[in-house]
Amino acid sequence: MRDLRRDADRNLRMTAGLAEYGLILDSCDALIDETFMSAPGEPWPLRDQLEAVENPFVSAQRRAAGIGIAALITVVEREPSGAYVLNALVGRRSAKVGTYPDTWHVSPAGMFNWRFEDQGPCDDDGPAWSRYEPDDILRSVLTEYAEETRNIKKMEENHRREILDAHPVVVDIKENARIEFTGIALDLANLRPEICVLIYVGDHGW
DSSP states (O other): OOEEEEOTTSOEEEEOOOOOHHHHIIIIIHHHHHHHHSOTTOOOHHHHGGGGSSOTTTBOTTSOOOOEEEEEEEEEEEOTTSOEEEEEOEEEOOTTSSSSTTOEEESSEEEOOSOSOSSOTTSSSSOGGGGOOTTHHHHHHHHHHHHHTTOOGGGGGOOOHHHHHHOHHHHHHHHHOEEEEEEEEEETTTTEEEEEEEEEEOOSOO
């Protein structure tokens, strides 16, 4: 993310560029360690550097603010009594991950990153942004869904839109769930934005 603003119609507009994953860890996720692992009274040098930024939540100067995607799956289920309830899917993150290890989180979730091209963004003369498509954010959600909830690990390395779009698991969820973008959240610990998504499954039989 470069910045997050509202346009004249009050719609949220996020401008973005490309950054290395290591820069995201060093300039955003390192803020988590500084905040929660410092002894009381210790300085926060990384956060202090952001004092010159007018509003670090919407302007990502002096750091690489990676864009997260967090989707909540809600499922209508019928209890033995006949009552219908709405349940949400959450999972515990691995203790081996670098950010928020061993914590509960919605699933699927991940990063909006370079995914759907065989070449990297700087391997040719064309502008990198020209190859993003509006549905690539949704495809990122569906990729994480296939990986995290259906254990289809090969999707992690998939670079072709048509393979993802035609996969039976993806076709199935798109036919049986309502998928809505609900807004953008800002993580106060690392000052990173997360695109929030609701996946609503109303058919308790499915």
